[in-house]
Amino acid sequence: MAQIxxxxxxxxxxxxxxxxxxxxxxxxxxxxxxxTAVIVGEDPASEIYVRNKMTACKEVGISSExxxxxxxxxxxELLQLIGELNRDDSVSGVLVQLPVPEQINERTICNAVAPxxxxxxxxxxxxGRLALDMEGFVPATPLAVKxxxxxxxxxxxxxxxxxxxxxxNVSLPLAILMHSDGKNATKALDATxxxxxxxxPPKELAIHCRQADIIVVAxxxxxxxxxxxxxxxxCVIDVGINRIKDEKTGNDKLVGDVDFEEVxxxxxxxxxxxxxxxxxxxxxxxxxxxxxxxxxxxxxxRKSALV
Amino acid sequence: MAQIxxxxxxxxxxxxxxxxxxxxxxxxxxxxxxxTAVIVGEDPASEIYVRNKMTACKEVGISSExxxxxxxxxxxELLQLIGELNRDDSVSGVLVQLPVPEQINERTICNAVAPxxxxxxxxxxxxGRLALDMEGFVPATPLAVKxxxxxxxxxxxxxxxxxxxxxxNVSLPLAILMHSDGKNATKALDATxxxxxxxxPPKELAIHCRQADIIVVAxxxxxxxxxxxxxxxxCVIDVGINRIKDEKTGNDKLVGDVDFEEVxxxxxxxxxxxxxxxxxxxxxxxxxxxxxxxxxxxxxxRKSALV
Numbered sequence: 001m002a003q004i005x006x007x008x009x010x011x012x013x014x015x016x017x018x019x020x021x022x023x024x025x026x027x028x029x030x031x032x033x034x035x036t037a038v039i040v041g042e043d044p045a046s047e048i049y050v051r052n053k054m055t056a057c058k059e060v061g062i063s064s065e066x067x068x069x070x071x072x073x074x075x076x077e078l079l080q081l082i083g084e085l086n087r088d089d090s091v092s093g094v095l096v097q098l099p100v101p102e103q104i105n106e107r108t109i110c111n112a113v114a115p116x117x118x119x120x121x122x123x124x125x126x127x128g129r130l131a132l133d134m135e136g137f138v139p140a141t142p143l144a145v146k147x148x149x150x151x152x153x154x155x156x157x158x159x160x161x162x163x164x165x166x167x168x169n170v171s172l173p174l175a176i177l178m179h180s181d182g183k184n185a186t187k188a189l190d191a192t193x194x195x196x197x198x199x200x201p202p203k204e205l206a207i208h209c210r211q212a213d214i215i216v217v218a219x220x221x222x223x224x225x226x227x228x229x230x231x232x233x234x235c236v237i238d239v240g241i242n243r244i245k246d247e248k249t250g251n252d253k254l255v256g257d258v259d260f261e262e263v264x265x266x267x268x269x270x271x272x273x274x275x276x277x278x279x280x281x282x283x284x285x286x287x288x289x290x291x292x293x294x295x296x297x298x299x300x301x302r303k304s305a306l307v
Numbered sequence: 308m309a310q311i312x313x314x315x316x317x318x319x320x321x322x323x324x325x326x327x328x329x330x331x332x333x334x335x336x337x338x339x340x341x342x343t344a345v346i347v348g349e350d351p352a353s354e355i356y357v358r359n360k361m362t363a364c365k366e367v368g369i370s371s372e373x374x375x376x377x378x379x380x381x382x383x384e385l386l387q388l389i390g391e392l393n394r395d396d397s398v399s400g401v402l403v404q405l406p407v408p409e410q411i412n413e414r415t416i417c418n419a420v421a422p423x424x425x426x427x428x429x430x431x432x433x434x435g436r437l438a439l440d441m442e443g444f445v446p447a448t449p450l451a452v453k454x455x456x457x458x459x460x461x462x463x464x465x466x467x468x469x470x471x472x473x474x475x476n477v478s479l480p481l482a483i484l485m486h487s488d489g490k491n492a493t494k495a496l497d498a499t500x501x502x503x504x505x506x507x508p509p510k511e512l513a514i515h516c517r518q519a520d521i522i523v524v525a526x527x528x529x530x531x532x533x534x535x536x537x538x539x540x541x542c543v544i545d546v547g548i549n550r551i552k553d554e555k556t557g558n559d560k561l562v563g564d565v566d567f568e569e570v571x572x573x574x575x576x577x578x579x580x581x582x583x584x585x586x587x588x589x590x591x592x593x594x595x596x597x598x599x600x601x602x603x604x605x606x607x608x609r610k611s612a613l614v
Contacts (some may be wrong), residue, residue, distance in 0.1 A: 107441070124436055124439055124441070126435070127439055128430075128431035128432055128438065129435075131435065131438050131475070132431055132475050133475070134414070158507060160511060166488070168438070172483070179502045180473065190504075192503050192504070192506075192511060192512075193501070194515075195482075195501075197486065197497075197499070199499075200465060204465075204467060205499075207518070208501075211514070
């Protein structure tokens with residue numbers, strides 16, 4: 001029976017450490033790290049996500065603010081707000097909660113957030129830096145998966161990993177983090193990585209998965225990964241979040257992309273949904289915000305040393 | 308017996324087409340596209356590479372210039388030259404031949420070339436755009452591999468591909484181009500992609516390769532890919548260039564990473580070394596330079612329309 005990767009517990013541990021680090025940072029005379037989130041329109045899911053992020057900020061001692069703009073906001077208005085936040089020295093990190101209304105180009109917005117405040121890691125420059133194994137901001141979800149693997153001492157060096165999905169904010173950055181050189185700035189995981197996606201024939205997906213020591217799935221298809229696709233002892237990380245009807249109770253419930261009850265019988269480690277990658281993602285956003293604050297403080301002291 | 312992918316012939320075809328396109332572009336009243344190459348120091352290999360590029364420029368009707376700086380050039384001096392070239396409207400594309408002497412940081416130099424003149428595609432912004440399937444410059448070698456596959460009608464959609472190597476200027480951009488969505492701006496190839504590298508155990512490398520419909524190898528190890536690792540009918544693209552001693556003649560000769568004579572007996576298609584990816588790479592640099600010139604002309608006419 002697989003060991004459950006308890007994202008809540010691990011997350012709590014890391015938040016405690018981050019809380020200590022923030023306190024040390026502030027006690028050393030630095031300004032309190034600050035995260036500003038921007039929500040455009042009134043998407044209920046976005047409200048929940050942002051609320052969770054704000055709660056996490058409180059837990060680790062990061063000050064935070066949510067700016068709310070109406071659904072009718074133009075791209076120009078949003079860009080202006082982002083520009084102000086970029087220039088505001090009291091703001092360490094800026095995140096624009098996605099999705100944005102359709103009159104606004106998501107890519108333009110992601111690129112408008114200053115790379116050094118881009119705690120979501122969605123700016124094209126941070127994506128480029130990640131691809132080049134350079135220092136920068138890595139999106140929170142792939143960072144969460146990497147941290148869970150490391151925390152559970154899952155061996156990745158020279159192992160076979162399969163990433164199911166090819167999204168730009170989760171799967172691709174994760175595939176980069178998993179295959180790249182551990183000796184470079186991103187401290188990547190040196191695994192052999194196979195990227196499967198919607199056009200991978202199901203039979204081939206099963207073959208690739210069965211060869212994998214680590215499977216990470218992030219596509220949004222309940223029950224996609226079944227017991228017969230998992231090598232005994234493999235580590236299965238489930239990034240999917242799907243709302244389905246519980247046949248027993250008739251109520252909605254959250255499930256991932258893995259047939260959890262079946263797969264846990266063969267896997268060595270498995271992350272549940274909810275309570276796996278989700279809470280860790282929010283924690284990694286806190287990690288990125290503290291990192292942004294530390295860099296800003298370094299740059300400020302470098303500048304004042306030059307004066 | 309495999310069909311040989313003749314990079315020279317395909318390259319010649321494409322250069323003819325590019326030559327026509329350049330002529331049309333110039334006849335429409337646009338300035339002649341221009342490529343400036345910068346060599347720092349006196350690396351004999353760099354001299355050959357740049358000479359080949361300049362010859363290709365002549366063939367397709369792109370004007371060109373090679374700037375030579377002494378091996379003692381400082382990073383600042385090189386950055387100043389790049390800055391001048393970036394600002395010079397008569398220059399469509401800028402390439403700094405790598406490697407640069409050790410007192411110069413290669414990454415700083417690659418990032419200094421203006422993204423819109425970065426015909427090598429090595430600027431972090433172009434790397435980010437490629438990762439995000441956005442319009443930008445793709446490095447010439449991965450573009451050459453993609454073009455060879457397309458030219459030979461090798462089916463990639465939903466097929467298994469293995470990329471052996473994880474270099475940032477060849478293997479990673481190629482892995483991105485091979486697995487990403489064909490409907491986005493980069494017109495990627497929708498294959499399932501496995502990235503193998505130095506830490507992939509040889510036994511696992513063989514297993515992954517044997518499952519592959521397409522194998523691309525770019526590591527610099529003569530004889531790495533052997534007959535038993537190739538599925539009958541698979542397409543094998545060899546990006547390796549290794550200088551070894553010919554046992555028969557005692558002279559140096561160029562070979563790739565594939566045991567060509569053996570593998571051609573099982574493969575469906577195979578690219579030779581020399582005469583495969585090499586000439587196509589230079590051709591793709593010409594493609595990128597014309598693209599840069601076209602974009603610059605568009606931007607100029609957009610600007611003048613605004614005046």
